[in-house]
Amino acid sequence: MNEIAVFWFRRDLRLTDNTGLYHALKNELRVLPIFIFDTDILEKLESKIDARVEFIHATVDSIKKTLQALGSDLHVYHNTPLDAFKQILKQYDIKAVYTNTDYEPAAIKRDAAIESFLAEHGITFKTFKDQVIFEKDEILNETGKPYRVYTPYKNKWLSKLASAPILPFPSETLQSNFIRTAPTAMPALSTLGFQKTNISIPPLQVIRKTITEYDKTRDFPYLENGTSLLGIHFRFGTISVREKVVKALPLNAVWLSELVWREFFMQILYHFPSVLTESFQSKFNVLQWRTSEDDFQKWCDGQTGYPLVDAGMRELNQTGHMHNRVRMVVASFLTKHLFIDWRWGEAYFAQKLLDYDASANNGNWQWAAGTGADAQPYFRIFNPTAQQQKFDPEFIYIKKWVPEFGTSSYIQPIIEHKAAVERAKKMFLVLKN
Ligand SMILES: Cc1cc2nc3c(=O)[nH]c(=O)nc-3n(C[C@H](O)[C@H](O)[C@H](O)COP(=O)(O)OP(=O)(O)OC[C@H]3O[C@@H](n4cnc5c(N)ncnc54)[C@H](O)[C@@H]3O)c2cc1C
Secondary structure, three states: OOOEEEOOOOOOOOOOHHHHHHHHHOOOEEEEEEEEEEEHHHOOOOOOHHHHHHHHHHHHHHHHHHHOOOOOOOOEEOOOHHHHHHHHHHHOOEEEEEEEEOHHHHHHHHHHHHHHHHHOOEEEHHHHHOOOOOOOOOEEEOOEOOOOOOOHHHHHHHHHHHHHHOOOOOOOHHOOOOOOOEEEEEEOHHHHHHOOOOOOOOOOOHHHHHHHOOHHHHOOOOOOOOOOOOOOHHHHOOOHHHHHHHHHHHHHHHHHHHHHHHHHHHHHHHHHHHHHHHOOOOOHOOOOOOOOOHHHHHHOOOOOOOOHHHHHHHHHHHOOOOOOHHHHHHHHHHHHOOOOOEEEHHHHHHHOOOOOOOOHHHHHHHHHOOOOOOOOOOOOOOOHHHHHHHHHOOOHHHHHHOOOOOOOOOOOOOOOHHHHHHHHHHHHHHHHO
């Protein structure tokens, strides 16, 4: 058997400008590309009708077809990563496995186990920075510690960017180095235990106009292309963040700053993994959240009697997306008006959001709850009615998702605004003792 290298696709589902793939294809060995439908992850998903799995399946299938047209193939496994590698090792003589770094705690643990398994077989595990511009310890404060607050992090990020031009990794130019293999079958979605959904994924659109006008359009949920809708593509790497940053630089500083938020929360989770279960600012761990299943269910179903909240939740339930302004409003409503634990809302979003990302979801929920990095101070509570007047004054977004709004069938508010605000302030008073 000839020695080969493996490239393992994960959150980087593209053949172009892919760092790890570029390095794999540049090495002297032929490259076997693989993808693993990880049963450890899939089995944990509550619903077996999941648009994200469908999206991954379609994307993997498309990469597979492209590679088959080149006389190669993407080898697809449905297994735990460890068992998939055991299987691959029986068929091939592997010298190295290349992949792009994943910074989530569960992924770090998985990769450590794979690395040590491969090491036992004399195989090197090589990881590369791909899904971010700056990773791990690249952006630290003056005392060498990770930033806990966004603005100084962003300033450092931008100054580092100015001093280090972004270079692409043109993996697409090296495709003749993939191993030649006979085509293998693609497992059907149903074989993975999943069904098709009726949710459509936002396409990889031409977004120059959106980015250029982003600072003026981004806050209005009724606008069609007010934001890029690229969340799911960033999440699964169907686009290159380097390409988008280069594009955004001359066009719009505000859109660029959203990509910095993305990396800010990624580094928060990387350096402080306990945020997944605890408040980032530990003093907030004492808060006595309400545990009303009934109120929570009304929030989930978009039945609170606050039209902007209800519109947002119904948009989420029907499409897997919710506009950012409205995400902030519904998160504030759950944690302040209903005083329900941000972890409940975080878990619900995790099930539903197409662009679900552990770091961004956790960071934004903690921000809204007032427990996180750069927290929205607890005394600042979004008024859902004022937010509607400002950002959906003609009720266009609301009427789209809450058609009965304005008729007698629309429900009364489940809680009175002023009383809710008073209760939230009182609950936060424990921190003053
Ligand atoms: C409670 C709450 C939960 C959220 N959960 C997620 C999540 O699970 N995954 C997620 O990607 N974003 C999350 N966000 C951030 C933001 O709402 C989405 O990134 C954005 O709405 C996606 O739409 P877009 O692709 O059109 O983004 P655009 O506005 O066009 O922004 C471009 C990209 O920048 C990144 N981005 C933008 N805003 C943020 C932000 N505040 N934090 C981190 N990254 C950002 C995303 O990758 C986004 O796709 C959450 C926000 C809130 C308030």
